[in-house]
Amino acid sequence: MSTASNLSADGREAGPFDEEFLRKLELLSVVSKRLLAGQFKAERRAKKVGSGIEFADYRGYVPGDDFRAVDWRAYMRLNRLILRLFEEETDLPVYIFVDASSSMGQRKLDYAKRVAAALAYVGLSNLDKVHMAVYADGIIEELPAQRTKSQIFNIFRFLNGVKPSHETNAGRAFHRFFGANRRRGIVVVISDFFDPHGVGHAFDVVRYQRQDLLAVHVVTPEDSVPPLNGEVTLVDKETDWNQDITITPGLLSAYEEVFEEYCDEIERYCTLYGFGYMRTVTDFPFEDLIMQVMRSGRFLS
Amino acid sequence: MTFLGLSQTMGWLLAAGTATAILVIFFLRIQHRRALVSSSILWERVLERKKRRSLIEWLRRLLSLLIALAIGLALALAFGEVELGRAGREPRDVRLVVDNRPTMAALMSDGRSRLDHAMDRAGELLAGGSSADRFTVYDAAGIVVAAATRDRDAVREVLAEMRPTARSLVLPLAEDGSETWLLTDGVGAAEVPADVRVVGLYEPVVNAGVTAFEIRPQPTDPYRYEAFLEVGNFSIDARAVTITLRDGAGVQFRRVVDLEPGGLYRNTFDLGPLDGGELRAEAAVEGDGYALDDRAHVWLPRTAPVRLAYVSVARGLESLLRSVPHLELSVIDPSEYASPAAEDPFDAYLFEGWAPPESPSRPVVLLGPPPVDWLPAHLGVAEAVGVFPFDTAAPLLRHVDLHDVAIARARVVDPLDAAILAGDADLPLILSGLRPTRWLVFNFAIADTDLAQSVGFPILVSNLVEWLRGDAPARSVNLGTVAIDLPGASVRDLSTGSAVDARTVGGRTVFRADAPALYLATDGTRRMHYAVRLDGSERSMVNASIFESPDAQLESPAAARSLWPLLLGVAAVLLLAEGLTYHRRITV
Structure with a gap:
């Protein structure tokens, strides 16, 4: 797929996203609405004292509470001031993080951009506020919240200029991002998760912020089965690490085993804390991935 | 210059060929292709796993583990003061009875006394016992000189202070769970209970000694004295014994007599010509190994009007x-x-x-x-x-x-x-x-x-x-601790002229006399002479042992040995080996 800058049909800049991509987005938007219809409203609900109509809970009155929420019947019965709580319908923000470290390389980064843009488009289509951030060893760039479908082009432009660079330190990036007192929402992290500081450490930051998390693990076929043999010098894309090594079938087999274990570790972490995890290969059509995400119910649920 | 007998041309050709071969080998070396990988995380894990799974690495880790276990075991055993031969054994209650009667002062063939050898054997028993064993030391009189203790140094100090001055041999009463060791020369020890382990320290010794030396007023004149002297040969064979009687002015009598084993020489001397002072009788024989009975002293009161x-x-x-x-x-x-x-x-x-x-x-x-x-x-x-x-x-x-x-x-x-x-x-x-x-x-x-x-x-x-x-004959007292009825008296050894360390205990002056001598005690008003000598019953017994030969009565002490120094040493060596072979990667 071409990553050259193109213009959409209405003449706006589409970034790396070509016409084909835009058509797929429209299709995804329609499909996602259909998937979500009958199950959920476009908005998520938060339990709080508010102006909603659905009763949620009782709690005791404390000075400063709105007298209109006092349950006078309960007061008559119990001689205590008790507040009725209603679920107030409110939209939850979507935070999409794209890993732009050197380990991603152009291929995984492009794939990640498409997935990010597609999820953002689906979110905007459902009237969510979408925050977009690019990170490596910290937050490289951040796009303020976008609210309307027409603002998707801001996201395209934002993503279009992202190049792979720097080492990975997702924990530091998340810590800095959520240090700015963000509202609770859903966090989508699109990355290869090759983080020398530990993926769990980064996810812990998200977990401590009580955010929901969807981890989209992007790998290339070479990541899982390296096309190597014989005498090679392995060079890390991010660091100066290098190692002379003789690649043998046995060694490759061991690598594949380790790779699977590594992915399983991340998935186990997500499962343990109720987070979503999806692994995809760059060869896999991104629109199918989005559909899988939609079906999984982890996104916009 | 020639090289291996080659000509100069052949030498240059050989050098050129060698250089070419080196260059070819250099260029034929394995070339590594650069391969960019997304991250080293997975590859490091692979290499670590490979290293762990390699046989040599497995063996190395196993060796390291075994060494660590050995170190831990050695340290645990060392701190637990494990001893060889102690496994499953309760701590012993050992009672050492050291015979310190005067005959133990007899010299053995190496020139050291029987008591010195007893100390050596007691030391072996102390060293051979378990550190948990308790030792009680008794002297020959049955007096506890070191109460039950595990402190071996304290016991050794007590042993070093012991002198051959006890009067009799009294074994402590048997106690359940205790073992009694008697270190003795066997003189007068005919009735040793069967449960007492005896360490014999007897060797026959050449000895002639003064068995009696007394003065008394003559019946016809209370101010004229006579002396009775008895000297015996207590060696196991006949000996020529030199008998000497001397006072402050010099030798008054000397005679060499041949005495059979057990033979006695008796004589009475008229001391009328002598006017007071110290008298000393001596018995000498070549190779005499028992000095305590070689002389005796008396104090002759002044006889002039x-x-x-x-x-x-x-x-x-x-x-x-x-x-x-x-x-x-x-x-x-x-x-x-x-x-x-x-x-x-x-x-x-x-x-x-x-x-x-x-x-x-x-x-x-x-x-x-x-x-x-x-x-x-x-x-x-x-x-x-x-x-x-x-x-x-x-x-x-x-x-x-x-x-x-x-x-x-x-x-x-x-x-x-x-x-x-x-x-x-x-x-x-x-x-x-x-x-x-x-x-x-x-x-x-x-x-x-x-x-x-x-x-x-x-x-x-x-x-x-x-x-x-102001004069009276000396009173005879036995070797060892002397107690006299002059409280607060100062005591002087007339043989050496030096003051003796004396103290008042229970209204009596007490001092220690380890060898025959004449002492003068004064308390401010009275002067008394004391002739310290062997008790008469002990003078002829130096070879009257129940043992017949020095080898027949030796019994080995317990064999328990403290292993903690060895174990600590082993732990240190293993730690060094571990450090050198594993962490310094000498083995890899």
């Missing part, structure tokens, strides 16, 4: 004094008394009712003296003195009863540090002192009492003369 100056106006005692034997009496009127010059013609003075302004240099007795500066200060006069206490143990009052004596008039003096023989501190009637000369004061006049009419008065006068003579 006492020259007494009786200075008195009344002269009431003149006739009585003239009847006392061995007394040369000179009666002097006080007006004719003159302070003696350097050559004092008298051995003692008796002043009656009068006292010189200055003290004579000789012993002096004063009967009812007037106040003078060198005597206790006069405080007044007491009338009609009735019953008063008196010291019946004092030599002066021996066999004299003063209970019925009435005194019409007596002087009251301040006794200060003088010894009160009769009366009390408020009214000292008879008292004595040593400064400025040896003096004895009766604080009443003979005429003011009925003392002269009492039956004991002649004995008192006789005792008085003996007191003035």
Whole structure:
């Protein structure tokens, strides 16, 4: 797929996203609405004292509470001031993080951009506020919240200029991002998760912020089965690490085993804390991935 | 220059060929292709896993684990003070009975005494025992000299202090759960219980010794002495024994006699020509290995008549004094008394009712003296003195009863540090002192009492003369701890002239005498000689052992050995090996 800058049909800049991509987005938007219809409203609900109509809970009155929420019947019965709580319908923000470290390389980064843009488009289509951030060893760039479908082009432009660079330190990036007192929402992290500081450490930051998390693990076929043999010098894309090594079938087999274990570790972490995890290969059509995400119910649920 | 016999051309060709081969090998070396990988995380894990799974690495880790286990085990055992031969055994209660009777001072063939060897064997027992074992040390008399303790150093210190002075061998009563070791030469140890383990330390020794040396007044003249000497050969074969009798002036008698084993030489010597002082008998034999019975001492009292100056106006005692034997009496009127010059013609003075302004240099007795500066200060006069206490143990009052004596008039003096023989501190009637000369004061006049009419008065006068003579035969005491009835006395060894460390315990002066010698004890008023020697029953027993040979009675001590130093050493070596072979990667 071409990553050259193109213009959409209405003449706006589409970034790396070509016409084909835009058509797929429209299709995804329609499909996602259909998937979500009958199950959920476009908005998520938060339990709080508010102006909603659905009763949620009782709690005791404390000075400063709105007298209109006092349950006078309960007061008559119990001689205590008790507040009725209603679920107030409110939209939850979507935070999409794209890993732009050197380990991603152009291929995984492009794939990640498409997935990010597609999820953002689906979110905007459902009237969510979408925050977009690019990170490596910290937050490289951040796009303020976008609210309307027409603002998707801001996201395209934002993503279009992202190049792979720097080492990975997702924990530091998340810590800095959520240090700015963000509202609770859903966090989508699109990355290869090759983080020398530990993926769990980064996810812990998200977990401590009580955010929901969807981890989209992007790998290339070479990541899982390296096309190597014989005498090679392995060079890390991010660091100066290098190692002379003789690649043998046995060694490759061991690598594949380790790779699977590594992915399983991340998935186990997500499962343990109720987070979503999806692994995809760059060869896999991104629109199918989005559909899988939609079906999984982890996104916009 | 040639190389391996090659010509110069061949040499250059060889060099060029070698260089070419090196270059070819250099360029044929394995070339590594660069391969960019997304991350080293996975590859590092792969390499680590591969390393872990390699046989050599597995063996190396196994070796390291075994070494670590060995180190831990060695340290645990070391800190637990594990000992060889102790496994499953309760701590022992060991009682060491060290025979320290005088025969243990006999020398063995290596020149060291039986007691020294006993100490060595006791040391082996201490070292061989478990650290949890408790040791109690008894001397031959059955006295606990080291109470049950695990402190071996304390036991060794006690052992080092032991001397061959015990009088008898008394084994402690058997106790359940304890083991008793007797370290002895077997002399007089015929009845050793079966449960006592005996470490024998006997070797036959050449010995001749003085078994008896006594003096006594001759029946015809109490002031003429004779000595009885008995010397025996206690070696296991016949020996020529040299017998010597000497006094301060030198050798008085010497004779070499051939004595069979157990043979005795007895002789009686007339000591009439000798006038007091130390006498020493010696028995010598070549190779004598037991020195404690080689000599004996006696103290010969002075036998010459006492020259007494009786200075008195009344002269009431003149006739009585003239009847006392061995007394040369000179009666002097006080007006004719003159302070003696350097050559004092008298051995003692008796002043009656009068006292010189200055003290004579000789012993002096004063009967009812007037106040003078060198005597206790006069405080007044007491009338009609009735019953008063008196010291019946004092030599002066021996066999004299003063209970019925009435005194019409007596002087009251301040006794200060003088010894009160009769009366009390408020009214000292008879008292004595040593400064400025040896003096004895009766604080009443003979005429003011009925003392002269009492039956004991002649004995008192006789005792008085003996007191003035100031001499008596030495009392015989045994080796070891000597206790004498002179509290607070100072003791001097006359053989060496040095003072002896003595202390007063329970009203008696106690000092230690480890070898035969003559001691002089003085308490301010009295002087007593003490001849320290072996008890007569022990003098001939040095070879009377129940053991026949030195090898037959040896028993090995327990074999438990403390292993903690070895284990700590092993742990240190293993730690070093671990550090060098694993962490320094010498093995890889």
